[in-house]
Amino acid sequence: MLTTGSPAPEMVLEDTDGQTVRVSDHQGDHAVLLFFVRSTSCPVCTRHVRDLVARRGELEADNVRVLIAVPEDRERAARWKARHAIPFPVLTGRDRSPHELIGLTRRIFGAMQQSGSVLIDRHGIVRHAHGATLPTGSYDRQGIAAAIASSTQD
Incomplete structure (x- = not known):
């Protein structure tokens, strides 16, 4: 898993339209919160994403x-x-898998995909890195909020 305070690794991913997305392309403009779901079939992860959607305005602000x-x-x-x-x-x-790029591996006999979140500030520094094997522990809302608050101080 990534370490808070370290430079973010180069992550080259692909969106649902097949377009290349480089996390570093956001550097300088704004912070990036990456939320890694365990699986698209995970109802707990989907519930966490719904909370992020509900908080969209706050995050954009x-x-x-x-x-x-x-x-x-x-x-x-x-x-x-x-x-x-x-x-x-x-x-x-x-x-x-994007999860492998940051160290969120499969645990418990290689069957349970870890999930979690990473906040990278506009300077490319990891401000928050949290992972969990059980999806109920993957969304650290308070930790994310604290990291956002501290990164806006810069």
Whole structure:
């Protein structure tokens, strides 16, 4: 898992339209919150994404862009995004899972995909990194809020 205070690694992902998305392209403009769902079939993860959607105005006011990363392929990600009317870009990996890029691996006999969140400030520094094996612990709303508050001080 990434370490708070470290430079964010280069992450090249793909959105549901097949377009390349580089997290570093946001650097200088605004902070980026990446939320990594365990699976598009996970109701807990979907509930967390719904909370992010409900907080969209607040996040935009804090100059934070939300990106949702899923371990599935682009077609499945697109169906999930449409079914739940998710306004944020939903991203997949090109060569491997986005989760693997930051160290959110499969645990418990290799079957349970970890989920979590990463906040990268506009300077490209990781301000928040949180992961969990159980999806109920993956969305650290208070930790994200504190990281956003501290990154807007800069």
